[in-house]
Amino acid sequence: MQSIHTSNALPGPSNNRSNPTSNPSIISTQNQSPKNQSLLDSIHPTSNHFNPASKNLKSPTSHNKKRHYGDRFIPTRTDDLDLSTTFQLLKEGPPSPTRLNGSKKTVVATVTDLEKDQARKTFTNLLKAETFGNQPSTSPHLINYSPSHSRHASTVPNSSPGTPHKSTSKLFNFSSPTRKEPSNLDSPTHQRYSTTPIKFESQKLLLSPRKPTRSLSKVPFKVLDAPDLADDYYLNLVDWSSTNILGVGLGSQVYLWSAVTSAVTRLVDLNQPNHSDHVTSLSWISKGNILAIGTDSGKVHIWDTQIGKRIRSMEGHESRIGCMDWNDYILSTGSRDRSIAHRDVRAPQHWVSRLNCHKQEVCGLKWNSSINQLASGGNDNRLLIWETRTTNSLPLFRFNDHTAAIKALTWSPHQNGLLASGGGSADKKIRFWNTLNGNLLNQIDTGSQVCSLKWSKNSNELVSTHGFSPGPIQNQVCLWKYPSMQQIATLSGHTYRVLYLAMSPDGETIVTGAGDETLRFWHAFPKKRSCNNGHTLNGSNQKNGNNGSMLNPFAQMR
Template sequence: MSGYSGNPFINNTPSSSPLKHADNNRVTKRPLGGPSSSSLMSSPTRRSRTTGSATYGDRFIPNRTEIDLNTMASIGSVANLPPAPPSISEDQVELQRELQAHETFDAVLKNELFGEKLLRDAAGNESSIDRIKNTRPSRVNLSESIDEEAPTTPPDSVGVDSQIQSAPVTPHRNLHSHSEDLFKPSSNATRGASLLTYRERTGTRPSTASMMQSQFFDTTSPVRPDSKQLLLSPGKQFRQIAKIPYRVLDAPSLADDFYYDLIDWSSTDMLAVALGKSIFLADNATGDVLHLCDTENEYTSLSWVGAGSHLAVGQGNGLVEIYDVVKKKCIRTLSGHMDRVACLSWNNYILTSGSRDRRILHRDVRMPDSYFERIEAHTQEVCGLKWNVDDNKLASGGNDNMLFVYDSTARNPVLTFNEHTAAVKAMAWSPHKRGVLGSGGGTADRRLKVWNVNTSQKISDVDTGSQVCNMVWSKNTDEILTSHGYSRYNLTLWDFPTMDPVAILKGHSFRVLHLTLSADGTTVVSGAGDETLRYWKIFDKPKMRAKPDSVIFNSFNQIR
């Protein structure tokens, strides 16, 4: 007996996200003075006005040169938004939000500078930026607000770009009687830069809050109505993925061994966890934790049968036990391995086990024999096994960096993949496309590869940046979730077939070696060497699809 009694799990879920300390936001003052007055860190000095020059020390008067006109033309063109980096430092959801913010800022800036309309056509695919580019600007009409004798900008300073028809009109300095009219925002059909209007100076300076309020809600706001509508309209809705687990449980004695597989979730919503020399069952519906069994050796792997009524357990001495979880009793002990059993996988009534003795054994639990087939294709420890029940194919990965695919219980593999350069433990079959297999390599490899076993072709290959310890393929979406070890200790959600990182989940402080998916396909439980189990709500429940109409059954219903 290992000494465990009652519930070994301790709820360690944080009540709220930690707040940033005030020290992190402390602003360091710039040092004043210095050995040199021209130092970049020193305060700028005010230059004296020069006689006969247009440059003064307290202001800057721009000159309409060819460079300025090219700058105006570049602003009038479509913005060059920063492309998504190829690295996986950030997930795609955050990148898409950033790109949307860039597009909104670019659209508002162009509308305020050039006065184009921001119309949204629900039936078309043209974006607001495309409309700004394609809309031809009209001439500024300030005849009602500017004296007839007010000088205008000479025609020679007009830009060469076809989009800019005329230069902004410089209003007369004496505009006290018309300041209120000029401060009103431009209409949607009037071309003009509302940000460049003049108004009278007041004795008091308005507060920041009043300025922000006037920007959006006052009738005299300098922001154009269409810009205001764009800023206040809801943006594109992105997928919400919780970046923190909704439940964290302490799991003492959870082994930190790359070759072990110590958690599995049954079809009856029961989570099995091996902690040292004991196995516990956690009912997700009720939250109850039951003690199943103990051993004098060490548990190295476990796997539920498809119906969820029996649990297969591998031990360090090479034995495999089958437990009836209802009776909490071991109903059978299977021998055949001479070393630890690192992986188990079910295919209906066939239980397949892989061991450090380099053997794969097929066992029919209906027969009295311990096994009926032995495979010795690997030259080192077998650390990964996955059955594809629908196609009746088996995939095995080993510490020899090899990946084999077998047809049913055949002794010789039908496919051999040798592109990985480290141990292949993480494997998952696609539940959406037949014959698609994903595999991940260890520390020296770090690559996630997807294969089509029907055509023997590699579909995709991506560098994950760290050791791939485990993976699951989502039942509800065509996405792959991988858990990582050296040296990032996170979970990464990949979109298939683009293989873009959708989300990166952080929280574990050691290698995330164990991974399992719930029966409904919405929740993932991860276990790591930090002796914690973390529950992640990642996927939504699949939407009910309407069944297609059947001519035969419709006719049958009409006859009845």
């Protein structure tokens, strides 16, 4: 009781004057404003001197906004909540490769990632439906399932989104509540008689059949030994004809492999007693048995492979011919002498024109015959688009976005004017162009050297082969879905850069070649949609499987 009496008498001014040195802290803060005193108290919260004057001083009230929390601190979750991101769920396995879409770097999904993502979406929908009572949303990888019998459940009448639902029950009801007997209890399929606690909507989601996921074999179904297959980025030594014949250049010789009979024949050997030369490029005419062979000396030899006879030889380049492509009977050749030559193989005077706009070796050429445009890539990191309907010797578009040599070029067969180009080891990007207006549509950072590209004939997908990479992933064959550029699969097996790529005439099989002196055949793309008569849309018969070929995994090119 004495302490209480003393504390009530301390604030008086007479007590402070009687003993001015008894409490220095009181003297130092006596003339301070309440705001300053509260600041000093906060600086010395553990002071041993008791300040009774602070009892009558009030700190200024704070005007902070009050935070509103939900009932029992239950967080508010939206329907589009990503549980894996919110709760930082870690994924098992090594990290996936990355891609660059504009300035945003994202992860490229693999086949395993796609399967896990589908299962995760199904689990998320089921968890939301059971926990929050939401209607489970239909997943895009599920087929609508309608059972033969349906359980009777209460439904809310449809209303417009902006109109609130008006309840028919009274707000104030003073009579004793009566329990309403649920209707349709006589039905054996009623929810009350269910043997599982899972709701009917969730059962419907789980019973919905899954769309069959695309399965791709990661192992080549055929491997051919190809001795002396050059490990040179600037050469094009593998091409597949419309008659199902694969041509391969090995050193100074050209070999033909039949996909129907698996027979291997030697077409030509450029090593003659008085002259020696090497094969640097091959290109089949779009329809027929005519094969163009480019050499290290700058000559072009035209062969009729059906009769095994050379038709003619043409000169015009001062150095090796690393790339060629056909536009009907017009053969375009790109050389190390930095020029592009157009020749009409039917005319006695075959020369048509010459284009000189690249500053270094021309290492990529691709025609788009539907719009009469030619794409050329060079070692000068430049991509040029030429239009043959004009007599101008200057390119229609010049693209300087790549930072390395451009060898990989492919035109989309599904969209006019859509071109894909791939850069070398210093660039590592696949870029997509609209050559009708010259716009860059998209770009993907593959993380490794892009050696070749091919667009699928049967689906809106493309395949890329890769070489050098600063990381552990290299020498890969990648399949992409366009335009999302979602990675479908990654095929591995080559131990050297995958420099060569060709596609079968039916568009289902691809063959890849590398400096490890092997040719590997892969089932990469789906078949074309078939009509009722057993023929595909392009008229080829598919009843005999893979063209009736007898596959020998130990076959050799020689």
